[in-house]
Amino acid sequence: MSPQPQAAVGAPLSRVDGRLKVTGQARYAAEHDVDGTVHAVIVDAAIGRGRITSIDTREALAHPGVLRVIHHENAPKLPYRENTASNNPPGRRLRVFQDDEVLFHGQPVAVVIATTLEAAQHGAGLVKVGYDAEQPSTDLHRAEPDKPTTYARGDAEAALRTADVRLDLEYRLARNHHNAMEPHATVARWDGNKLTVWDKTQWVVGTQTELSAVFGLPLDSVRVISPFVGGAFGSGLRCWPHTVVAALAAREAKRPVKLVLSRRQQYFGTGYRPSYEYRLRLGSDRRGRLRAMAHEMDAETSSYETFTETVMPAGQMLYSTPNVSQAYRTVPLDVNTPLWMRGPGFATASFVIESALDELAAKLGIDPIELRRRNEPSEDESSGLPFSTRRLRECCTVGAREFGWHRRSARPRSRREGNWLIGMGMAVGVYETQRNQAQARVRLDADGTALVQAAASDMGPGTYTSQTQVAADALGLTMRTVTFRLGDSLFPPTPPHGGSQTMASVGSAVLDGCNRVRRQAITLAVEDRESPLYGVDAADIVVRGGRLHTKDSPARGETYRRLLARNNRTHLEALGSYAGAAGPRRHSFYAYNATFAEVAVDADLGLVRVRRMLGVYDAGRIISPKLAESQAIGGIVGGIGTALLEHTVTDHRDGRIVNANLADYLVPVNADVPEVKAIYLDGEDREADPLGVKGLGEVVHVGVAPAIANAVFNATGRRIRQLPITAEALL
């Protein structure tokens, strides 16, 4: 942090953009009105794999209002330059309308452009596509995996053979879709060879780079704008085919085009959390100290790209384990490519590891929290590095106290209320602290207000608010006099708004830029003979409420406005930057939590109802407590969904997603969400980044599902190793 007093950082402030959002003035992707806009609707492949043999567009083109139908037979060849810089996984990315091949059910095969949305929708239904269909392979359980990515320390197999206690457990985790409220949408406009795109994205820079690669344009010919995102949970971390389709349609129609994916199309038009089959074998001594863990993970990916996520680190560093082996295999299927979803990798691994530890605790008769204490590592055993900060024990202690863990009976089925069996469970969560290179432009105007700009994004966590808090304190201004703007590729570049890295990365750049501007002002003052601060040591000066003064005598000073006016300066400006996690690693950086759940299970009817949840977080400094609490509630609600409800179902006969709508893909509703409480441990991580934050948007989701599954076991004695936990598993 800066030497500045903290007024905004750490204060429980409401969202600065709250009023815009609740009054409908915040404009989301599809709400950008561009003159002359026409509408585009994608025609989706109705087979799971094969070739397009014919496309008949006559009826569609005859429908009033339909302007064009673009498909592989009439689309221009697009450059599709190699691009590894936009979160494109290794492989050959889907190229829209470039050939007759169908790689998955729902792939875009044509787009209808019309003067009205209704005409475009109806026209899409009139396009007749003939196929030569092949049998798609969509079943993770039956398909051939790729070669594994492996990790080993010690000899897990040998240690398993000699361990006092052994568990061999198989888990299945369903595919989950992000299902944010705002649908993915793009408005595209060409001005000559310059492309402007209003898009739902978590990374304007990544989308800009991808569009320039696809269309073979110089980077500065593409501008991507995305000031508001109505939830994304990771689905906006790539530039999806529909964004390219919108840009292509606009170019061909020579008109601005708006393209909004239907809810159904989100299920194959964007990514998802892949399903897993995960076998975990673990061995311990009789006191519960882990001797070995052997992980075998199979995860779905597409036939054309190899998507991987960080499912391995938790098994290497969470607990002290001398012998670890891991084999992580992607399984290519005739599906669209997955993408990161909240707590990616870690949430999956934590369900398995934390369920297994609970099982070990039950088997040995050791309290689950005590078992975790016994396996607390003194360093990151995967790297030998010390932890920057790791307060997991404290999370457990505080959580146990707050939740009333002592009231839990270790014996399952020991608490009953009417038809309901009551159980408590806990799990821990971990997520890596990510941070990357970022920049921010800071401008202090002569009127004493500041404007801060960074490409960035705010998909809901409150980037607008928290960055304003950082800037206000570093500049010594009030929240009201600082404006933070984001979501434009013209602004200084930032990393993807995902992986809980925005505060650490963008925030550190904002801090740097604001520090530079404040120091410019201080230098101006101490060198200005007419300033009351003339000759004062710059280090003795702080700024508060837009007024520079010495630390010791607040009366001696002057405002930014006076200072700039007297010096005939219209503004002061600086480009702040942050280098990210550069240089050799000296520490192991992670955020942690302990999550507690109390559930009621109607064992006769197979119903699970979550009654209480608590998360205790070690996430470093909390910049914005009110937003952090909101994040925790969201992470827990998402975890309830993963644990009990969410499951994207594919029909393996033809590869179609059967429940591609919000009536059949269940997410929690208000009635499913009980009392949720979040506690953030006070503190900071000085090693992690200049702000001392560790990231919190992901870690709040990790550990929720296993805490619930463990509570179900405590209630019923039934160990469910499959997500979601549904009635049929409990009957």
Add this chain to the structure above:
Amino acid sequence: MHPFSYTHVSDTRAAIAAGRRGGRYIAGGTTLVDLMRETVERPERLVDISGLPLDEVTVTERGGLRIGALVTMAEAAAHPKVRSLYPAISQALELSASAQLRNMATIGGNIMQRTRCTYFRDVTAACNKREPGSGCAARDGFNRTHAILGTSDHCVATHPSDVAVAFAALEARVHLLGADGERRVPFAEFLLRPARSPHREQALRKGELVAAVEIPALPRPLRSGYLKVRDRQSYEFALTSAAVALHVRGGVIREAKVAAGGVGTVPWKLPAVEQHLVGERPTDALWAAAAQKAADGARPLAHNAFKVELLKRTVERQLRTVGGNQ
């Protein structure tokens, strides 16, 4: 959405005339509009009947209830007579859909609503109900939520309504208005099992309009209630459900009305369960024994076999809830 014409009618005669010319009736529109957006339904002419005088709840001469077809779900659920005479109906309604939908959707539309089978609602899938003769993708597809009772080789889709289960249990009658006047059809005959023609869902003649649902007077005291089992706690269709009404006098069950939802191609009346109860004294053992008959004749599919056991337990639980722990 396919293009369509729209007319608003203000008297039933005009409505029926428009219906006979091929118009489709629309009131709350909570199902039909969704299905039109998905192009599952492609009506050419919509006839808006929401202005017709079919929106009253009245007590019949014999002490039953007549619920007009245009009474909204919310209004019916809140009606004092419905609440006091037939709690199973108000409970079924309140456990349906969402508050917003209940404010729009009508009783007539509710019993006319179409299945939630995901293959029915996906126009690229085979579905005999949507496109006769195209096949049934659900039989060998993902059929966790599908029916185990009343199915045929041609269709395994459930009827989604909750309140229709209560109507079936209580042996309601549907009042239908046609060109030849009004007729009354027992609820059990109004909704059709799929057999070989799953696209025919109601025993309606061309242009006929649902005017009301009449619940017969039943001997008092009558205790009734509705239990809905579902994955999430609100805003979801039933995995299983049970409507139960019991008339107990002198310590003996004199009348038992039981039906199940979420399991049948139509709301599933359970006469075998009813017969097991009548003339007996209420005991936990009786509830359990009667409920064992709830799934008689069930033909489970690959993913819904759990419904056989769940149905029995649902019925047993609701018998005990209504009839009491003995």
